[in-house]
Amino acid sequence: MDNWDEIRTAFQVARRGTVSGAAEALGVHHATVIRHIDALERRLGVKLFQRHARGYTATEAGQDLLRVAQTTDDQFQQLEGRIRGRGSDVSGELMVTSLVELAPLLVGALTSFQEAYPDVIVRLLTGERLFRLEYGEAHVALRAGRQPDEPDNVVQPFIHQDIALYASQAYVDRYGLPGDIEALKTHRFVAHDDPDGRAPFQQWLRHTIPYDRVTFRSSDSRVMNQAVLAGAGIGFFAMREAAAHPELVQIMPPREEWTSPLWLVTHVDLHRTAKVQAFLTHLKDYANEGPCR
Amino acid sequence: MDNWDEIRTAFQVARRGTVSGAAEALGVHHATVIRHIDALERRLGVKLFQRHARGYTATEAGQDLLRVAQTTDDQFQQLEGRIRGRGSDVSGELMVTSLVELAPLLVGALTSFQEAYPDVIVRLLTGERLFRLEYGEAHVALRAGRQPDEPDNVVQPFIHQDIALYASQAYVDRYGLPGDIEALKTHRFVAHDDPDGRAPFQQWLRHTIPYDRVTFRSSDSRVMNQAVLAGAGIGFFAMREAAAHPELVQIMPPREEWTSPLWLVTHVDLHRTAKVQAFLTHLKDYANEGPCR
DNA sequence: GCGATTGCGTTCGTGAATGCAAGTGCGAGA
DNA sequence: TCTCGCACTTGCATTCACGAACGCAATCGC
Missing domain, CATH: 1.10.10.10 (Winged helix-like DNA-binding domain superfamily/Winged helix DNA-binding domain)
Structure with a gap:
């Protein structure tokens, strides 16, 4: 045969x-x-x-x-x-990948997306390694930082993630609010363990604050977030996330130079499908309306 | 697709x-x-x-x-x-066709063939019209008379069917045994309704016996057989069949000119298959050994 | 790092599969 | 019995799909 x-x-x-x-x-x-x-x-x-x-x-x-x-x-x-x-139905699996740091952004969007399209099974992939679109590991990737330029990928600008410095109310009660940037240098900071981090706010911190003022260091953003919430020091929070924690006090407002652009990346082969398009528009709407609707 | x-x-x-x-x-x-x-x-x-x-x-x-x-x-x-x-297995359907007159010959052969090859489903087709091999209606056909010469068909000589004249014991008891051929002309005969029959023994009867001595006429061979058995007159029987009826008395021995050759016919496309070959050899063995084994 | 390996992509020339048209066999109908 | 028509068959011209070779990118192993 x-x-x-x-x-x-x-x-x-x-x-x-x-x-x-x-x-x-x-x-x-x-x-x-x-x-x-x-x-x-x-x-x-x-x-x-x-x-x-x-x-x-x-x-x-x-x-x-x-x-x-x-x-x-x-x-x-x-x-x-x-x-x-x-090609025209919105059903089956929708695999989205991002760094764990960005996952909270996606969870709400994915949940409401699933309400709009009940036939879709959502898989949100976060992991140590970068999941790669060209291997078919995901339909959509959310990337931060410099504009991705991988070939065969369709890149769309998403939102700018506003970053600000926060501390917990408990920390403020104990150490007070810093008056200006100079005053910051005497405070305690929660930051990334790796001084070579690429994120712009990390680099700003390195150049502005003596590294020994970073008294709580970790390589996991969730750990850092929890440390800030526990009062370990001042740390960066996405404003969108900080809004969910009323016990946080903003130490410094967001600065232009801290914001890192977010990019929506899809593989060119999947970009035209109705499912991916539906999710992309849904995600943009969700980001514009805010996660609180 | x-x-x-x-x-x-x-x-x-x-x-x-x-x-x-x-x-x-x-x-x-x-x-x-x-x-x-x-x-x-x-x-x-x-x-x-x-x-x-x-x-x-x-x-x-x-x-x-x-x-x-x-x-x-x-x-x-x-x-x-x-x-x-x-192609090599002997299974599935085996369709055999012949005139009804020849069917008794086949029933025994088919039965014992089925014993040897239990996977085979036997279909013995007899009917008004001739079933044709080229339409795939049958695997094997048993034909009598002149050698078939249809193209695409494989023809093998089978046996010569010995024909003799018989009457029932009851008839003999009533009318006696004819001494010679001349004496036959005063007897009663059971024969085919159609005086133009092609079978050699029919033609012999037409030329030898006055047609008004054929006092029982039918177009169905089974009817004629039953009439002879019932004592209606003298009629032709295949010796092979007559052997199954002890009440029959042979009036005249078989004559060379009466015997009509039988032919095994298969379509060339099916002739080589194991199933057909198995049946052909089985049928020949069966005919040689006799139906009484 | 740097060559070796693996695997995809593309171009070009050839041959096998295809379409075409004439031929043949068979059965149906007059 | 002849003719007609349908359906398969066969030889031939054509096309299109295939194989060979090369190029390129990415990964693997030393």
């Missing part, structure tokens, strides 16, 4: 009973049909059809092939319907 | 993950694989695979195709096994 097209040809001959009818149905020439049948029978070593003046009638083997190919044809047609529909 | 070969190609790509691997498995060049995938995706309007440096990974649509094509592949392999086996 090395040639599925020949099976398909034999299927039509068995169904229509004549070579001409099969040729018409297949949109090929009669001679082609004959050659297919001959080749198939020669390889199988078994006659599939009785040739006579009124056309071809299937032998037992031919009838067996007819039954099998009939179900195959049905299944292929169903498959085609599903595949074609998949 | 106009091209099943392209689906098969996509199936291998989805299964192996690389174009090269699929090409190797299919025994074609990897450029061919790419062309198939491209054509299929273009027609469907949906990407089946994500292309990346390490190969192709299936999208949702591709995975769907993989599942469907996997079952198709399995079914085709099973089909191939069945079809190939059908």
